[in-house]
Amino acid sequence: MIPGIGTLTQDTLWCFxxxxxxxxxxxxxxxxxxxxxxxxxxxxxxxxxxGGRVVIFQREQESKNQIHRRGEYNVYSTFQSHEPxxxxxxxxxIEEKINKIRWLxxxxxxxFLLSTNDKTVKLWKVSERDKRPEGYNxxxxxxxxxxxxxxxxxxxxxxxxMDLMVExxxxxxxxxxxxxxxxxxxxxxxxxxxxxxxDLRINLWNFEITNQSFNIVxxxxxNMEELTEVITAAEFHPHHCNTFVYSSSKxxxxxxxxxxxxxxxxxxxxxxxxxxxxxxxxFSEIISSISDVKFSHSGxxxxxxxYLTVKVxxxxxxxxxxxxxxxxxxxxxxxxxxxxxxxxxxxxECVWNGSDSVIMTGSYNNFFxxxxxxxxxxxxxxxxxxxxxxxxILKPRKVCVGGKRRKDEISVDSLDFSKKILHTAWxxxxxxxxxxxxxxxxxxxxxxx
Amino acid sequence: MEVQKEAQRIMTLxxxxxxxxxxxxxxxxxxxxxxxxxxxxxxxxxxLSAKVEAHEPEVPLxxxxxxxxxxxxxxxxEAAAQAAPPDGEPPSPEPMDTQETPxxxxxxxxxxxxxxxxxxxxxxxxxSDSGDAxxxxxxxxxxxxxxxxxxxxxxxxxxxxxxxQAEGAFPNLARVLQRRFSxxxxxxxxxxxxxxxxxxxxxxxxxxxxxxxVLVRAVVAF
Numbered sequence: 001m002i003p004g005i006g007t008l009t010q011d012t013l014w015c016f017x018x019x020x021x022x023x024x025x026x027x028x029x030x031x032x033x034x035x036x037x038x039x040x041x042x043x044x045x046x047x048x049x050x051g052g053r054v055v056i057f058q059r060e061q062e063s064k065n066q067i068h069r070r071g072e073y074n075v076y077s078t079f080q081s082h083e084p085x086x087x088x089x090x091x092x093x094i095e096e097k098i099n100k101i102r103w104l105x106x107x108x109x110x111x112f113l114l115s116t117n118d119k120t121v122k123l124w125k126v127s128e129r130d131k132r133p134e135g136y137n138x139x140x141x142x143x144x145x146x147x148x149x150x151x152x153x154x155x156x157x158x159x160x161x162m163d164l165m166v167e168x169x170x171x172x173x174x175x176x177x178x179x180x181x182x183x184x185x186x187x188x189x190x191x192x193x194x195x196x197x198x199d200l201r202i203n204l205w206n207f208e209i210t211n212q213s214f215n216i217v218x219x220x221x222x223n224m225e226e227l228t229e230v231i232t233a234a235e236f237h238p239h240h241c242n243t244f245v246y247s248s249s250k251x252x253x254x255x256x257x258x259x260x261x262x263x264x265x266x267x268x269x270x271x272x273x274x275x276x277x278x279x280x281x282x283f284s285e286i287i288s289s290i291s292d293v294k295f296s297h298s299g300x301x302x303x304x305x306x307y308l309t310v311k312v313x314x315x316x317x318x319x320x321x322x323x324x325x326x327x328x329x330x331x332x333x334x335x336x337x338x339x340x341x342x343x344x345x346x347x348x349e350c351v352w353n354g355s356d357s358v359i360m361t362g363s364y365n366n367f368f369x370x371x372x373x374x375x376x377x378x379x380x381x382x383x384x385x386x387x388x389x390x391x392x393i394l395k396p397r398k399v400c401v402g403g404k405r406r407k408d409e410i411s412v413d414s415l416d417f418s419k420k421i422l423h424t425a426w427x428x429x430x431x432x433x434x435x436x437x438x439x440x441x442x443x444x445x446x447x448x449x
Numbered sequence: 450m451e452v453q454k455e456a457q458r459i460m461t462l463x464x465x466x467x468x469x470x471x472x473x474x475x476x477x478x479x480x481x482x483x484x485x486x487x488x489x490x491x492x493x494x495x496x497l498s499a500k501v502e503a504h505e506p507e508v509p510l511x512x513x514x515x516x517x518x519x520x521x522x523x524x525x526x527e528a529a530a531q532a533a534p535p536d537g538e539p540p541s542p543e544p545m546d547t548q549e550t551p552x553x554x555x556x557x558x559x560x561x562x563x564x565x566x567x568x569x570x571x572x573x574x575x576x577s578d579s580g581d582a583x584x585x586x587x588x589x590x591x592x593x594x595x596x597x598x599x600x601x602x603x604x605x606x607x608x609x610x611x612x613x614q615a616e617g618a619f620p621n622l623a624r625v626l627q628r629r630f631s632x633x634x635x636x637x638x639x640x641x642x643x644x645x646x647x648x649x650x651x652x653x654x655x656x657x658x659x660x661x662x663v664l665v666r667a668v669v670a671f
Contacts, residue, residue, distance in 0.1 A: 095475035
């Protein structure tokens with residue numbers, strides 16, 4: 001627990017800090033951000049997009065001259081992580097869209113991250129080079145080979161400083177292990193293994209071994225006609241390297257212990273909330289599908305996101321969540337239209353703050369919501385260019401659900417469903433958040449007094 | 450009646466979405482296909498129950514509207530499974546999802562499960578121009594046979610076929626959809642019968658447009 005931060009009291013004001021991305025209309029689909037992730041110190045912020053690119057931002061050192069302005073994030077490295085591929089055997093195109101990025105904890109000067117598309121996970125090493133060897137014997141300064149007969153003396157090459165260059169190299173490629181589409185990757189707390197999950201299977205990998213992986217969960221029925229649920233997300237426990245959870249399209253979460261058996265088809269714990277019959281509707285089944293599951297930093301709780309709510313579960317209580325937060329309940333009566341325009345299939349993510357006291361998730365109209373678990377207060381904020389003046393305080397937004405609409409409120413029918421915030425990230429120890437709005441990345445910080 | 454119409458509309462929409470999802474980049478998504486089939490199943494159940502209620506005073510119900518419940522998930526999952534080419538499985542018949550959905554519709558009233566293999570064998574006839582039966586005459590004949598044999602068993606279970614259906618005795622939904630769809634999809638593949646995602650959610654579901662009316666008739670005719 002990190003004291004003193006992250007409590008969303010009335011005193012916490014969020015300010016605009018930065019926005020990355022282009023302003024012009026007609027966004028190319030390749031620029032749409034598909035994942036956002038801070039590294040373990042919060043120094044780096046990585047984004048992946050539909051075009052298969054990864055962009056890493058680095059926080060600049062805070063200068064003594066500008067104490068009121070916290071370090072800004074600037075582009076540190078950009079590289080093409082995945083390319084479109086074609087599976088000739090099945091006549092299927094494999095999208096290059098980056099589904100998830102996960103950082104490894106830093107163990108030396110270089111940074112390592114995992115990035116994945118639908119089929120292949122890659123381990124990238126991002127390192128800095130600020131020195132260059134000069135004074136070779138066999139080649140000249142431009143790198144051309146010298147005629148050995150012209151060499152009369154020998155010298156030892158020396159390292160001279162050069163302009164900082166950040167290079168990203170793929171160190172491992174973990175391919176051909178998933179028949180279905182990968183939806184999650186999670187680094188284990190042992191820092192030696194990680195898992196990748198697709199619709200029906202979860203595989204455990206060792207970072208050093210790319211041609212083998214262990215299958216630890218397999219829910220594929222013998223007869224595909226009996227398929228009733230798929231895996232939607234999976235994550236390792238933050239401290240116990242033998243424990244992980246995975247969520248399903250039926251709104252259930254299973255906690256598994258790898259010590260129990262090699263194949264974790266039988267769960268150790270099963271989290272499911274009985275359905276409220278009064279809420280039963282035509283689309284009940286699909287809106288109960290969990291789109292994201294996240295352990296709290298403490299490891300004591302898990303948070304799940306389904307279409308309309310965020311729930312917090314205590315690992316010690318399986319029969320119902322301990323907290324349920326309505327994200328946008330006003331959409332419950334609009335499910336039919338949302339089915340028509342495919343919005344009902346949107347997969348929203350959710351995040352914890354560093355002290356596990358506040359949770360955040362996205363919504364439509366570029367709104368995102370924060371819920372304080374202690375005070376039970378919640379706030380709706382908007383990521384928009386209009387609120388993009390430096391250090392401008394974000395005004396809470398409100399959706400009018402019926403009756404008289406007040407001046408600052410927006411009615412449900414005016415919401416723009418093409419502007420959705422699916423991916424957000426919270427700095428591990430400070431009140432800095434990154435919010436992906438289509439092709440733009442917004443960074444907000446709390447007001448420094 | 451409203452409920453029935455709405456259920457029909459949702460069913461048609463779901464079929465369209467399933468068909469369209471096959472053309473997406475990245476291939477069929479298993480989760481999406483499963484969700485679509487769940488909605489379709491709910492819509493079908495609603496439609497059938499609304500239909501039964503409407504007909505209740507006239508004709509007494511036969512043995513239970515819903516037969517073996519195990520048939521429901523398998524049929525729907527089959528639709529999903531067929532819709533999603535099971536990667537790594539023996540080659541899944543791609544166009545068969547439109548063939549399979551009518552199977553899913555028809556199952557509740559037929560207690561005998563229809564083998565999937567029979568539908569797989571019809572692959573080539575549906576792949577090619579639906580009007581060109583000359584390629585595989587024997588398979589087409591079997592299709593007609595099955596429909597003919599379906600008809601007598603359908604009638605008692607269905608209580609009363611919808612009146613004024615020009616297509617005859619329960620034509621295969623997929624064939625009808627292909628005939629109607631192919632024009633729609635070929636001329637404007639990017640134009641779904643639904644609103645584009647940018648549009649706001651309307652408070653009430655929109656009435657079906659003229660294109661959909663055609664499809665709704667096709668759905669009714671099973």
